[in-house]
Amino acid sequence: xxxxxxxxxxxxxxxxxxxxxxxxxxxxxxxxxxxxxxxxxxxxxxxxxxxxxxxxxxxxxxxxxxxxxxxxxxxxxxxxxxxxxxxxxxxxxxxxxxxxxxxxxx
Amino acid sequence: xxxxxxxxxxxxxxxxxxxxxxxxxxxxxxxxxxxxxxxxxxxxxxxxxxxxxxxxxxxxxxxxxxxxxxxxxxxxxxxxxxxxxxxxxxxxxxxxxxxxxxxxxxxxxxxxxxxxxxxxxxxxxxxxxxxxxxxxxxxxxxxxxxxxxxxxxxxxxxxxxxxxxxxxxxxxxxxxxxxxxxxxxxxxxxxxxxxxxxxxxxxxxxxxxxxxxxxxxxxxxxxxxxxxxxxxxxxxxxxxxxxxxxxxxxxxxxxxxxxxxxxxxxxxxxxxxxxxxxxxxxxxxxxxxxxxxxxxxxxxxxxxxxxxxxxxxxxxxxxxxxxxxxxxxxxxxxxxxxxxxxxxxxxxxxxxxxxxxxxxxxxxxxxxxxxxxxxxxxxxxxxxxxxxxxxxxxxxxxxxxxxxxxxxxxxxxxxxxxxxxxxxxxxxxxxxxxxxxxxxxxxxxxxxxxxxxxxxxxxxxxxxxxxxxxxxxxxxxxxxxxxxxxxxxxxxxxxxxxxxxxxxxxxxxxxxxxxxxxxxxxxxxxxxxxxxxxxxxxxxxxxxxxxxxxxxxxxxxxxxxxxxxxxxxxxxxxxxxxxxxxx
Numbered sequence: 115x116x117x118x119x120x121x122x123x124x125x126x127x128x129x130x131x132x133x134x135x136x137x138x139x140x141x142x143x144x145x146x147x148x149x150x151x152x153x154x155x156x157x158x159x160x161x162x163x164x165x166x167x168x169x170x171x172x173x174x175x176x177x178x179x180x181x182x183x184x185x186x187x188x189x190x191x192x193x194x195x196x197x198x199x200x201x202x203x204x205x206x207x208x209x210x211x212x213x214x215x216x217x218x219x220x
Numbered sequence: 221x222x223x224x225x226x227x228x229x230x231x232x233x234x235x236x237x238x239x240x241x242x243x244x245x246x247x248x249x250x251x252x253x254x255x256x257x258x259x260x261x262x263x264x265x266x267x268x269x270x271x272x273x274x275x276x277x278x279x280x281x282x283x284x285x286x287x288x289x290x291x292x293x294x295x296x297x298x299x300x301x302x303x304x305x306x307x308x309x310x311x312x313x314x315x316x317x318x319x320x321x322x323x324x325x326x327x328x329x330x331x332x333x334x335x336x337x338x339x340x341x342x343x344x345x346x347x348x349x350x351x352x353x354x355x356x357x358x359x360x361x362x363x364x365x366x367x368x369x370x371x372x373x374x375x376x377x378x379x380x381x382x383x384x385x386x387x388x389x390x391x392x393x394x395x396x397x398x399x400x401x402x403x404x405x406x407x408x409x410x411x412x413x414x415x416x417x418x419x420x421x422x423x424x425x426x427x428x429x430x431x432x433x434x435x436x437x438x439x440x441x442x443x444x445x446x447x448x449x450x451x452x453x454x455x456x457x458x459x460x461x462x463x464x465x466x467x468x469x470x471x472x473x474x475x476x477x478x479x480x481x482x483x484x485x486x487x488x489x490x491x492x493x494x495x496x497x498x499x500x501x502x503x504x505x506x507x508x509x510x511x512x513x514x515x516x517x518x519x520x521x522x523x524x525x526x527x528x529x530x531x532x533x534x535x536x537x538x539x540x541x542x543x544x545x546x547x548x549x550x551x552x553x554x555x556x557x558x559x560x561x562x563x564x565x566x567x568x569x570x571x572x573x574x575x576x577x578x579x580x581x582x583x584x585x586x587x588x589x590x591x592x593x594x595x596x597x598x599x600x601x602x603x604x605x606x607x608x609x610x611x612x613x614x615x616x617x618x619x620x621x622x623x624x625x626x627x628x629x630x631x632x633x634x635x636x637x638x639x640x641x642x643x644x645x646x647x648x649x650x651x652x653x654x655x656x657x658x659x660x661x662x663x664x665x666x667x668x669x670x671x672x673x674x675x676x677x678x679x680x681x682x683x684x685x686x687x688x689x690x691x692x693x694x695x696x697x698x699x700x701x702x703x704x705x706x707x708x709x710x711x712x713x714x715x716x717x718x719x720x721x722x723x724x725x726x727x728x729x730x731x732x733x734x735x736x737x738x739x740x741x742x743x744x745x746x747x748x749x750x751x752x753x754x755x756x757x758x759x760x761x762x763x764x765x766x767x768x769x770x771x772x773x774x775x776x777x778x779x780x781x782x783x784x785x786x787x788x789x790x791x792x793x794x795x796x797x798x799x800x801x802x803x
Contacts (some may be wrong), residue, residue: 138341140340140341140344145336145337145338148335148336149335172340172341172344173344176344176345176347176348177348179341179344179345179348180322180345180348183324183325183326184341184345185324185326185339185341185342185345185366186337186338186339186340186341186342186370187337187338187339187340187341188337189337189341198330199330199332200330200331200332201331201332201333201334202331202332202333202334202337202370203333203334203335203336203337204334204335204336204337205334205335206334206335206336207334207335210332210333210334211332211334213332214332214334
């Protein structure tokens with residue numbers, strides 16, 4: 115079953131929409147742990163209070179890989195806001211993550 | 221190099237995995253290496269995906285090995301359409317749990333790369349698909365799409381290497397496709413990872429005619445055919461021509477089969493052709509080649525044999541109609557399934573494609589008689605030497621299968637009659653020549669046997685007649701030191717008949733005369749004999765009289781003596797008494 119690990123501010127800002135992020139990992143590897151830590155940092159810094167992270171472990175739910183066309187892990191998928199964005203890797207490069215998520219213009 | 225580190229414990233005998241693709245298992249001597257990946261490379265449109273598809277479908281249907289098709293280019297709907305074009309119902313196979321598909325879509329614009337990653341997602345998807353059907357075969361078509369979707373090639377290469385190891389560890393017989401590069405087999409050097417078996421598909425167009433060819437670049441641990449093999453893609457999948465040239469060690473038959481023309485059989489020791497032999501009929505246009513081949517086909521069908529007729533000039537219905545005019549009903553054999561026509565324009569595709577088609581149809585129909593009418597048209601699809609090479613392969617193949625081959629060859633006006641056929645003469649066992657004989661303002665057909673291996677054959681030229689009862693052969697008039705055909709022959713024959721009749725009448729008259737003379741003579745003899753007999757009788761009578769007279773005379777003389785001496789004779793007494801009694 116899905117492993118939901120909801121994070122983020124308890125009181126979302128009503129004027130702005132919620133950022134719905136999904137992080138696909140495969141087991142507790144160093145890369146996936148690093149990716150999650152990096153993501154959390156970035157979100158707290160730039161999207162405080164208006165984000166939600168869903169971590170999906172493909173080892174437990176392999177059939178979910180097909181839906182979001184996951185080939186690499188870790189993969190971060192921005193489900194909302196549209197359009198869909200994908201960032202692969204351990205998210206170590208904050209600048210690129212911000213650009214990739216359209217939080218900051220390139 | 222990681223390649224060198226590959227574990228090879230299972231090297232004692234390389235197990236092979238039959239592909240079920242026509243001809244391929246013969247070239248590879250059993251199929252692809254089981255439990256290992258095979259690279260299929262070639263340019264766009266060379267048939268890589270179809271190859272992979274058929275491998276998967278045949279495995280699932282014929283060998284009980286379910287498969288996974290992981291597509292990096294086409295969606296599942298497109299795949300299903302492609303499968304249908306080869307006669308496979310992908311959706312049905314999927315619902316029966318024999319095939320699983322997964323479409324991997326990679327959009328470069330959507331993906332941002334930051335830092336370290338691996339392709340575990342792909343592995344998980346593949347494993348999930350494999351487990352869902354219990355797959356033994358895997359197709360990755362084409363994994364190169366990863367290179368255009370992801371920029372970190374260092375990670376990619378490491379992951380690909382891991383992927384192939386992973387497939388091997390799971391014992392998957394895998395096909396990986398790759399587009400050919402400028403100087404390398406594949407654009408991204410996939411051959412570096414797939415070291416066991418590499419097959420190259422080629423698609424060439426020469427003079428607007430396309431030919432597909434397949435070559436096994438390498439096959440580690442196995443011998444394999446090293447040539448380029450032509451292949452064909454049609455609605456039943458791929459057909460690869462397994463041979464380039466066979467040896468000359470095929471078995472021969474001593475069985476003879478009729479040509480369908482009694483007189484022609486007579487010219488061939490009264491028995492006809494050898495079964496499994498190769499017969500060539502050459503002649504200029506309109507000399508009756510098609511009629512001769514149809515007659516042969518008809519005779520074969522009458523014996524209940526199957527006959528395959530490749531027509532390069534006429535459509536089947538036209539041949540059937542035309543042969544009806546010389547009293548042959550070929551349609552009945554087509555209906556009974558004994559005769560199959562195959563019509564195509566020679567320029568439809570390249571020579572080797574023709575050869576592949578021949579093979580494919582021969583294997584499907586399994587005929588005893590194979591006819592090509594005419595082979596000369598094939599030259600329009602290639603050069604003379606190519607035609608020869610194709611025919612050599614074909615004839616060798618047919619001989620091996622003991623199929624009697626009947627080829628016709630259109631020779632050209634003006635040229636030497638035997639000229640165009642010289643190239644293939646060595647392949648031919650029995651060679652019939654049809655030719656025009658132009659004489660006295662008309663054109664007639666003549667037939668003679670140029671050669672016929674292994675049998676005594678007639679050296680006569682026969683006049684070849686097409687009648688509404690079929691083909692007739694008539695001895696050509698060769699009397700009075702000239703050769704006559706057609707109406708000249710008929711006229712000459714009539715003249716001969718007339719003079720013969722006169723001669724016969726004369727002879728009969730003489731016979732009667734002689735008989736009459738004989739009778740007259742016999743009558744004369746009889747008369748003479750009668751006369752003679754009469755004379756003889758008279759002579760006898762006279763002689764008798766004379767004897768009697770003599771006897772009486774001598775008696776009288778004795779008596780006279782007695783009377784003179786007064787002495788009565790003792791002995792003659794009785795005689796006297798007898799005489800007195802009137803005896």
